[in-house]
Amino acid sequence: MASAPSVAPVLAAGTIDQVIGWRRHLHAHPELSFHERETADFIFATLESLGGLELSRPAGNSVVARLRTGRPGPTIAMRADIDALPITEDTRLPFASTNPGVMHACGHDGHTAMLLGAVRELVARREALGGEIRFLFQHAEEVSPGGAEEMVQRGVMDGVTRVIGTHLWAQLEVGKVGVPSGAVTAAPDTFWITIRGKGGHAAIPQQTVDPIAIGAQVVTNLQHLVSRGVDPLDSAVLSITQFHAGTTHNVIPEVAELNGTVRTLDPVVRTALAARMERVIRGITEAHGAEYEFIYERGYRPVVNDASVTAEMAELVAQVCGPDALAPMRPVMVGEDFSAFQQKAPGTFVFVGAARPIDGAVHPHHHPKFDIDERALETGVRIFVAAAERWCGAP
Ligand code: NI
Numbered sequence: 001m002a003s004a005p006s007v008a009p010v011l012a013a014g015t016i017d018q019v020i021g022w023r024r025h026l027h028a029h030p031e032l033s034f035h036e037r038e039t040a041d042f043i044f045a046t047l048e049s050l051g052g053l054e055l056s057r058p059a060g061n062s063v064v065a066r067l068r069t070g071r072p073g074p075t076i077a078m079r080a081d082i083d084a085l086p087i088t089e090d091t092r093l094p095f096a097s098t099n100p101g102v103m104h105a106c107g108h109d110g111h112t113a114m115l116l117g118a119v120r121e122l123v124a125r126r127e128a129l130g131g132e133i134r135f136l137f138q139h140a141e142e143v144s145p146g147g148a149e150e151m152v153q154r155g156v157m158d159g160v161t162r163v164i165g166t167h168l169w170a171q172l173e174v175g176k177v178g179v180p181s182g183a184v185t186a187a188p189d190t191f192w193i194t195i196r197g198k199g200g201h202a203a204i205p206q207q208t209v210d211p212i213a214i215g216a217q218v219v220t221n222l223q224h225l226v227s228r229g230v231d232p233l234d235s236a237v238l239s240i241t242q243f244h245a246g247t248t249h250n251v252i253p254e255v256a257e258l259n260g261t262v263r264t265l266d267p268v269v270r271t272a273l274a275a276r277m278e279r280v281i282r283g284i285t286e287a288h289g290a291e292y293e294f295i296y297e298r299g300y301r302p303v304v305n306d307a308s309v310t311a312e313m314a315e316l317v318a319q320v321c322g323p324d325a326l327a328p329m330r331p332v333m334v335g336e337d338f339s340a341f342q343q344k345a346p347g348t349f350v351f352v353g354a355a356r357p358i359d360g361a362v363h364p365h366h367h368p369k370f371d372i373d374e375r376a377l378e379t380g381v382r383i384f385v386a387a388a389e390r391w392c393g394a395p
Helices: 016-028 037-050 108-124 148-153 211-231 269-285 306-320 336-340 375-392
Strands: 053-054 063-069 073-080 132-138 159-168 185-198 237-244 255-264 291-297 345-352
Touching: 016 037, 016 108, 016 375, 037 053, 037 108, 037 132, 053 291, 073 108, 073 306, 073 336, 073 375, 108 132, 108 159, 108 375, 132 148, 148 336, 159 211, 159 306, 159 336, 159 375, 185 211, 185 269, 211 237, 211 255, 211 269, 237 269, 255 269, 269 291, 306 345, 306 375, 336 345, 345 375
Parallel strands: 073 132, 073 159, 159 345
Antiparallel strands: 053 063, 063 132, 185 255, 185 291, 237 255
16 A cells, blocks of 8 residues: 555654664664663663653663643553564564564564654644653563563553553554454463372373373363353463373373463453363362362453543544554454553553565564564554644643
């Protein structure tokens, strides 16, 4: 498609070139979650150069910029995540990662650059704004417990009445924007199961308690929880992704270790599923004379888009990007700790289409050949700017 239609807000000359430059710099210098030191320094220095902001580094490698207008009005927050992934890049882009084994394979380089672009624009428009606009550059989105929660604990959401975030999305074509209401991402929980039996000779099973045979029953029965225990109109995934036991062909081992993930959108389904899992594991192991250990670790909360903020955002996206831009979007069962900010203020998380093929195919997020269409960056900047103008327009 052609470049974004020229409806308000019109960006200053040079903003988009700068955003692309920032994105390429960040892309070439990715850093892992909780280790984003140079990234945070770069963001801080860039914000300092834009001037007129109150800057802080509240937690970890996060950076927060406050644009206080000095006029009455609400405080709104806008968030970008800044971390990269442990992936070896295979895009052959001229600005590919120079940090071996680390790659911006989820688009967070673009998120950071878009938000910096929005800051540049909004600093220039501050005389037309009221209230406060708070820009949250969040470290460590990719690794639990995530950076958002500790930022919230340090008070970055205090006084905020609305929070918005964007994610560049390779599953949407450039020019399209997904603005889903309600649950958007899942709670990504992790579990570990240890089944302790009694080892022995493979040819004398009657003297053993075989943790492999019992573990196989556990795997099979856990599958029933989603298919038989969850309302078909609710969403849940239960995947067992590791099953380790044994050392050789003629020994029944003592222990089997299983590991996997549960993804849910609804907190009631989430709690019920964890409880039923334990019931199944307890029942099967007890029936066969084995012992078990069950560890269930809760990941991020689901991102749930507030109905009224999301409706306003959809209207705004239609104005900024054209009525055809709005794309239907179903929830995705990935995790995202933007939800931590939504605990403090109603907010919305929108998906900006950014599909760009490499070697003939659009590769998914977290893939070594993942890339974004840089035209999407302009869409993101304009959405942020338009949101600030709508909610913090001068009184
Ligand atoms: Ni991401």
